[in-house]
Amino acid sequence: MRFIPTTLQDAFLIEEEPRTDERGYFARSFCETEMADAGLKTRFVQHNNSFNHLKGTLRGMHYQHAPHAEVKVVTCIRGSIHDVIIDLRKDSSTYMKWEGFTLAAGDHRQLYIPEGFAHGYLTLEDGAAVSYLVSTAYAPGTEGGVRWNDPAFGIDWPVEVTVISEKDAAWPDYAAG
Numbered sequence: 561m562r563f564i565p566t567t568l569q570d571a572f573l574i575e576e577e578p579r580t581d582e583r584g585y586f587a588r589s590f591c592e593t594e595m596a597d598a599g600l601k602t603r604f605v606q607h608n609n610s611f612n613h614l615k616g617t618l619r620g621m622h623y624q625h626a627p628h629a630e631v632k633v634v635t636c637i638r639g640s641i642h643d644v645i646i647d648l649r650k651d652s653s654t655y656m657k658w659e660g661f662t663l664a665a666g667d668h669r670q671l672y673i674p675e676g677f678a679h680g681y682l683t684l685e686d687g688a689a690v691s692y693l694v695s696t697a698y699a700p701g702t703e704g705g706v707r708w709n710d711p712a713f714g715i716d717w718p719v720e721v722t723v724i725s726e727k728d729a730a731w732p733d734y735a736a737g
């Protein structure tokens with residue numbers, strides 16, 4: 561596995577290193593030893609899947625407040641998505657910065673998202689599916705969100721947002737502290 565720094569402190573792209581032969585390939589997508597050596601979290605308590613009928617579906621931007629903050633490791637397992645993370649850690653050198661990544665089925669890439677980040681994604685094609693590990697149990701009362709088009713961040717989305725939940729369309733403007 562390769563751990564590629566992003567522009568955001570402590571967030572990484574994880575690249576698998578497939579070994580190919582006439583049958584296809586073998587690749588490690590999770591390795592406790594390699595991830596611990598890279599300083600990453602290795603204990604996860606949920607493995608979630610989400611499927612989206614249509615291109616232009618946006619989910620996010622979500623986080624859980626401390627002490628329920630989550631590390632997430634996100635993979636696109638069908639189609640492709642544009643995945644965006646925002647660093648909301650006030651003590652971070654990259655506080656309030658965001659970065660977007662295209663993830664596609666079969667690209668051998670995962671996005672490692674630290675605690676204290678908001679996370680969301682936009683589907684780039686119909687039928688896109690996402691699979692992700694989370695390090696902390698779902699705690700609905702502790703959920704927070706940033707609206708996808710909040711001017712405080714000015715996130716650049718590559719396709720039009722056409723499907724979004726009422727909850728995600730209504731997150732209030734971010735109050736920077």
Ligand SMILES: Cc1cn([C@H]2C[C@H](O)[C@@H](COP(=O)(O)OP(=O)(O)O[C@H]3O[C@@H](C)C(=O)[C@@H](O)[C@H]3O)O2)c(=O)[nH]c1=O
Pocket residue numbers: 606608610619620621622623632679680681698725
């Ligand atoms: C996230 C989650 C939701 N649910 C329920 C609540 C609700 O009835 C239904 C759908 O929930 P949501 O609308 O919040 O699902 P969704 O918008 O897909 O939420 C997810 O978005 C992405 C971007 C993330 O980063 C995830 O952490 C998670 O917040 O599933 C669970 O039971 N367990 C869970 O862990």
